[in-house]
Amino acid sequence: MINIEQISKKYKSAESYSVKDLDLFIAEKEIFGLLGPNGAGKTTLISMLCSLIKPTSGAFTINGLNYKNNKNQLKQLIGIVPQEYALYPTLTAFENLKYFGSMYGLKGKSLDDKINDKLDQLGLLKFAHKKIETFSGGMKRRINLIASLLHNPNVLFLDEPTVGVDVQSKNVIIDFLQNLNKEGATIIYTSHHLNEAESFCTRVAIVDQGQLIAKGKPAELIKSQEGAQNLEDVFLGLTGKGLRDSA
Numbered sequence: 001m002i003n004i005e006q007i008s009k010k011y012k013s014a015e016s017y018s019v020k021d022l023d024l025f026i027a028e029k030e031i032f033g034l035l036g037p038n039g040a041g042k043t044t045l046i047s048m049l050c051s052l053i054k055p056t057s058g059a060f061t062i063n064g065l066n067y068k069n070n071k072n073q074l075k076q077l078i079g080i081v082p083q084e085y086a087l088y089p090t091l092t093a094f095e096n097l098k099y100f101g102s103m104y105g106l107k108g109k110s111l112d113d114k115i116n117d118k119l120d121q122l123g124l125l126k127f128a129h130k131k132i133e134t135f136s137g138g139m140k141r142r143i144n145l146i147a148s149l150l151h152n153p154n155v156l157f158l159d160e161p162t163v164g165v166d167v168q169s170k171n172v173i174i175d176f177l178q179n180l181n182k183e184g185a186t187i188i189y190t191s192h193h194l195n196e197a198e199s200f201c202t203r204v205a206i207v208d209q210g211q212l213i214a215k216g217k218p219a220e221l222i223k224s225q226e227g228a229q230n231l232e233d234v235f236l237g238l239t240g241k242g243l244r245d246s247a
């Protein structure tokens, strides 16, 4: 249902491509992990799929919709959880979520009920009327997650949703996403947590230097690489052990 064909992105100020000629198909109801070293192009790819930036060339469709002709329909279909918090620190959690809901035309009691329900599911109901500036990183990430799905998106994109959060918050987020998936949502997420991806994802793709270098079910990838015990072994085998710093 997500069909990506020969997609490439070269930022105006960049000398080389951040994503190059990438083909990928993601089926409905998958939990799909995009993995890769720093600077591999994961955020760039996800940002194109969310129509936040335009591809330099190539194309993609989500449920047959394309970003050139169906931008508004795509906006209703997808939810986006960015890496950075997009919350107003001096407003309460509830006020923030009311604001995000209103951007999708949601309002009234049905919106309030939905916000309370999601806050409850993510263990935050008792903090509903506290200001965001008093929240920990893990709490803000969970609010960010709720903000992205008040309009019931079919497809949820998450850019490193569990980075910098404690184990408890991480488990709550993963369980919550697994439940969403059971209810029918397709989930595409980027991560550096390979153990997490190994157990959480139905399939993963490993991206390096803007190109897809492997894809498949975690167990199949592990089996296909000699000596690999886990996804981390596969990842290091394919991407090498060198640092990927750049500036």
Ligand SMILES: Nc1ncnc2c1ncn2[C@@H]1O[C@H](COP(=O)(O)OP(=O)(O)OP(=O)(O)O)[C@@H](O)[C@H]1O
Pocket (backbone or CB within 6 Å): 011, 012, 013, 014, 018, 036, 037, 038, 039, 040, 041, 042, 043, 044, 045, 246
């Ligand atoms: N706005 C931009 N302008 C120019 N170059 C960019 C821009 N955004 C990203 N890049 C470059 O594109 C490449 C891919 O970056 P991207 O953020 O997509 O990687 P990533 O896999 O998400 O990395 P990380 O794991 O560190 O988040 C990098 O070389 C980065 O420096």
